[in-house]
Amino acid sequence: MAALRGSSFRLRTLTERLGEPQRLLRRNIYKKKWASSRPRVPNTQLALQNLDMNCSLQFGGLWPSIRLSLLSQQKYGALVNGFADVEKVIEELELQQAKDFVYEAGRKTEGQGPDCKLLADSTLGGIRNLQTPEPSGGTAQESPSVLETKESITLSPNLKCFTFPRGDITRFKPARPDGLRMLQYYLMDAASLLPVLALGVQPGHTVLDLCAAPGGKSLALLQTECCRHLAANDISSSRLNRLRKILHSYVPKNVCAEDRLRITSFDGRHWGVIERNTFDRVLVDVPCTTDRHSVLEEDNNIFSRLRIRERQMLPLLQTQLLVAGILATKPGGSIMYSTCSLSQLQNEYVVERAVEVATTEHDVELRLEDLTDIRTLYRDTFNFYGLCRVGELVLPHLTANYGPMYFCKLHRIH
Numbered sequence: 001m002a003a004l005r006g007s008s009f010r011l012r013t014l015t016e017r018l019g020e021p022q023r024l025l026r027r028n029i030y031k032k033k034w035a036s037s038r039p040r041v042p043n044t045q046l047a048l049q050n051l052d053m054n055c056s057l058q059f060g061g062l063w064p065s066i067r068l069s070l071l072s073q074q075k076y077g078a079l080v081n082g083f084a085d086v087e088k089v090i091e092e093l094e095l096q097q098a099k100d101f102v103y104e105a106g107r108k109t110e111g112q113g114p115d116c117k118l119l120a121d122s123t124l125g126g127i128r129n130l131q132t133p134e135p136s137g138g139t140a141q142e143s144p145s146v147l148e149t150k151e152s153i154t155l156s157p158n159l160k161c162f163t164f165p166r167g168d169i170t171r172f173k174p175a176r177p178d179g180l181r182m183l184q185y186y187l188m189d190a191a192s193l194l195p196v197l198a199l200g201v202q203p204g205h206t207v208l209d210l211c212a213a214p215g216g217k218s219l220a221l222l223q224t225e226c227c228r229h230l231a232a233n234d235i236s237s238s239r240l241n242r243l244r245k246i247l248h249s250y251v252p253k254n255v256c257a258e259d260r261l262r263i264t265s266f267d268g269r270h271w272g273v274i275e276r277n278t279f280d281r282v283l284v285d286v287p288c289t290t291d292r293h294s295v296l297e298e299d300n301n302i303f304s305r306l307r308i309r310e311r312q313m314l315p316l317l318q319t320q321l322l323v324a325g326i327l328a329t330k331p332g333g334s335i336m337y338s339t340c341s342l343s344q345l346q347n348e349y350v351v352e353r354a355v356e357v358a359t360t361e362h363d364v365e366l367r368l369e370d371l372t373d374i375r376t377l378y379r380d381t382f383n384f385y386g387l388c389r390v391g392e393l394v395l396p397h398l399t400a401n402y403g404p405m406y407f408c409k410l411h412r413i414h
């Protein structure tokens, strides 16, 4: 019996062993299938691959430097909270050896103040007559027609933003509340301030921020202390909650009173129908591929395979939002379009297409504001591309690691 038991044991172990390769094989097949159905390329890698393909064509020899900068530590600016104890805030920032880049630029241009009037080139009759850029880096292109007409551009006043000098990668300390319980400054990519500055909000203006959340630019618009009324809109109610928190920490209640600030959650594409010909200034800071975020952060990454369709549809959404912004602007008012993407498809092409749609389908006449003088004024702080067909683009650079930030200004004639 013992021998039999022994042999049945041996038999079992033998069949088990014989079965083993089969099981192993099955397990391998299973794993293999899993592996082929789920190739796990990180979203950040997909973003880099996409940018490598498109940006090496667009920027030529500049791309390796932009790429390295995108992957390196970003620089911040400290937007001074004008509703806090400003003198104390400035003193504290100066102690950290930071400088107000807005003021410094104004001071350098023949001692004029930061709210100096700038002479800016402008182009009449849309954007057909601008030259196409050359494929690689260099200086700005100026078509003869651009030089023919000169118009003054006025910067939004009261904005103070401190940065560390070029090449200095010191980081700001987190802002603290002052005696009035207002936070002293708001840390943001300093290049994000350029569209707000160049929008040129003036005292008494009504302003629409069409895609406002999480609220950095809305906060800057309120810091100008020029908005008679600011409408801050965003389709995402959860992101609007972040905007509310920021305003709560930086802006006194009376400035947020209903007659001065309205927070709404509409689809901005319909704004042209909701409130046409209404605002003096409109900011259209559209959803985009957020290139710096996309090469660094895995979460909420638009280069994820699951969001291919959404990404492909971005230029259309951006165009629709810009057209809505144009229609919401009063004749005589101005529109600022901005993205934090390097992509020409999301930048110049969107502006060109939106101007075409507004002109042909809505009988709106627009003039493109040439922002060359803004580039000249702030070139010590930012690294501008200078070869955009329309608008301006801040390129990330290791010595001035801000951006990307594209912005383009339109003036509505009628």
Ligand SMILES: C[S@@+](CC[C@H](N)C(=O)[O-])C[C@H]1O[C@@H](n2cnc3c(N)ncnc32)[C@H](O)[C@@H]1O
Binding pocket: 210, 211, 212, 213, 214, 215, 216, 217, 218, 233, 234, 235, 236, 239, 266, 267, 268, 269, 285, 286, 287, 288
């Ligand atoms: C680049 S972010 C805006 C950032 C904001 N201007 C700031 O400075 O903090 C783009 C925003 O557009 C919003 N958005 C996307 N589609 C929209 C739509 N159809 N209408 C209005 N907002 C939209 C997104 O929810 C997102 O908050």
